[in-house]
Amino acid sequence: MINLRKYRQHLLTSAAAALLSVSAAAAPVNAASFMSAPPTPVSTGRLGTLLAGLVRCGVAPTEEVKTAASDPLTRTGFFFDTVITISLYDTDDETILDACDALMLECENRLSRTRENSDIWNINHAKGKPVEVSEETISLIQSAIKYCELSDGAFDITIAPVVSLWDFHMENDPAVPDADAIAEAVTHVDYTMIEIDDEKHTVALKDPEAGIDLGAIAKGYISDLLKEEILKHGSESALINLGGNVLAVGTKPDGSSWNIGIRRPFAESAYDLIAKVAVDDMSVITSGTYERYFEQDGVLYHHILDPFTGYSVNNGLTSVTILSKAGTDGDALSTTCFVLGPDKGMELIESLDGIEAMFVADDLTISYSSGWPQ
Ligand code: AMP
Ligand code: MG
Secondary structure, three states: OOOHHHOOOEEEOEOOEEEEOOOOOOOOEOOEEOOOOOOOOOOHHHHHHHHHHHHHOOOOEEOOOOOHHHOOEEEEEEEOOEEEEEEEOOOOOHHHHHHHHHHHHHHHHHHOOOOOOOHHHHHHOOOOOOEEOOHHHHHHHHHHHHHHHHOOOOOOOOOHHHHOOOOOOOOOOOOOOOHHHHHHHHOOOOHHHEEEEOOOOEEEEOOOOOOOOOOOOHHHHHHHHHHHHHHHOOOOEEEEEEOOEEEEEEOOOOOOOEEEEEEOOOOOOOOOEEEEEEEOOOEEEEEEHHHOEEEEOOEEEEOOEOOOOOOEOOOOEEEEEEEEOOHHHHHHHHHHHHHHOHHHHHHHHHOOOOOEEEEEEOOOOEEEOOOOOO
8 A cells, every 4th residue: 555645646546436526626536546556465467457457447547646735645555356545534644544454454364255264265165164253254244144135145145156157357368157067056055054153153154065255245344344443543534445336434524525426337437427426424335237247249247146047147237326324235235236136126225224226227227216315
């Protein structure tokens, strides 16, 4: 991670969502920050892939330089395959950003499916035996299971066997996996196979071939932890941007609302927004086909998967954006509603207090839930 003020080059951080007009004099999209060397060593190849990914998801390098007066204290890093930018608007205290770095590293080491000896890696490689994990991991898995139940398995965190067959990171030449392999993998997707012992702090997968993947909820959860950390250190005006998913802490320093832009699906420019929303102390999280995808034989394959078929969800939606107080709920619900589809998804949102949603269809028509701030 790197201090924005020490470097005068910026990247626009605006993937699914972009921060707008933080100050009156600011450019239309001004969540600008410098793309630093990541906190963990990154090879040139990986960085190249990252930069390619950034451009693709609307995060583009720019020459724009902001005035020092309007600059928040900002750092950008790379965790969970995601560009994460934290901007503090009411403090110069760099130790808060240091604490956030440490927290993100701890979360990645604990929750990553692919990082050896993370809690999730240990559960997935235990061949069905109970594995002792941290209380925090258990409580996140329990939160996730609530959404699995709420959606009758449309959201299912045991989707790892299917996820691992697909390559949406574009590091190699991605291709549609073998149909038999997908058919076999879906037989191991079943969240009821997760067995938790609250007293012993253990998690077991009753189906040893099953595997947990928290990719649909972890970023929201981490944004909530980062918010707690920031508040604990006395800052009350901040933006946490995890690859375009934004958790706004408090209000702008002058008490006005944050304006969050939601990127137009597949737009080449980070400035190309399909909607904006003014929020105070809220999370704005989007799940979209355009975030990670590849095309084969004229068909677009994206990273939000139907747990029953093992293939990308194809129900007329391009993206779902959720407004919620907690990022954990927003992240779980953005994926859940995407898989449920426009009708069932909206029905679910209308049944939940304090949650609003914006659904964008393939033809870019937008549907809002009844309480969406217009
Ligand atoms: P998101 O971008 O929050 O919608 O999360 C997408 C990620 O969640 C994917 O990259 C997978 O790791 C995982 N995932 C994909 N489909 C599902 C699903 N139906 N239920 C739970 N997690 C999923
Ligand atoms: Mg999600």
